[in-house]
Amino acid sequence: MDIDIVGRIAQDVARLPPGVQRHIEAVQHQSLALARRWRFDETAAALAAQAHDICRALPGPDLIAQARSLGIPVTPIEEAFPVFLHGPVGAETVRRRYGLRDQAILDPIRYHTMGRAAMSPPEQVLFLADKLDPQKRARYPYFDEVLRLAYEDLDAAILCFLTGQMQAFLAAASLVHPGMLAAYNNLLLQRGGSLGGT
Template structure:
């Protein structure tokens, strides 16, 4: 059943994403499976979250806003300024409404893969990390991935989130407050 559901979502993603974005999603799914195996989580859930995380990435902003608003949560200021950042929340809505997914961890992981958030589930940490370290990313060498995956899951999430904040700073941008709060929680030992 899980493989049937995965294939349906995979075909949906293939039909909605550019070739490059779809290839990225497949690599994220593969990386998430490896990480689930490493950290003792459900590999099927990782595969589904990985292939689905960007299914709304390339749709128009007004559609993203409409879908994301269905989760009933307020928008962060950064999301209001750049609606494309809501693509994870929109994707979680699509997974629930179009594919009948009720698994709280899959929905949480997909909805929060862009920023992370305090209290993020372990599958969410895996998806956040997998999205940033999949082998197609320029910094993601075998050695880089091996080093990260030798850490605890929370430690790997912290490392990747801090790298992301540093990257944004170098670009003259500011990290989302929710990411900064998550990093503070991880630094204080929350989940490490």
């Protein structure tokens, strides 16, 4: 990995709000531990974690404007909740600003918030590490179960998180992002999922 890219990302991360920086540190820690557990490239996992929220602090209108200028599709859900765009805009920013071309780093950044169908193992690691920041423990009643599963079976950990999260969204009459639903359906299909009640 180009040492200059690593240094430039670190410089930009140091300019993010303190809360985002604390979160990034926690995500890096968990990503490294998971990469070690699953024998993935630790350098790539650490770098993806470090850069994953590089655009997290951008105001919504800026995220929408940047997505449009970068050719990233903006759906009505993302127009209503631009925060969904910080992963895709972040990945494209990392690619252009730092010249980083490694899809094994860019894709995890792009899909870290909501996931997608058929996530690669590095995508799964960053997705889970992002949710397993201890500061989010109170937000997710299934936090400890997801944490335990993350070290046993990545698919099961993600399915556990998505199930809990989507149940919470439905109970609160919240929108469900299509990426999350695609990830959920894909995992169920892999496991021979059923159409309950039909």
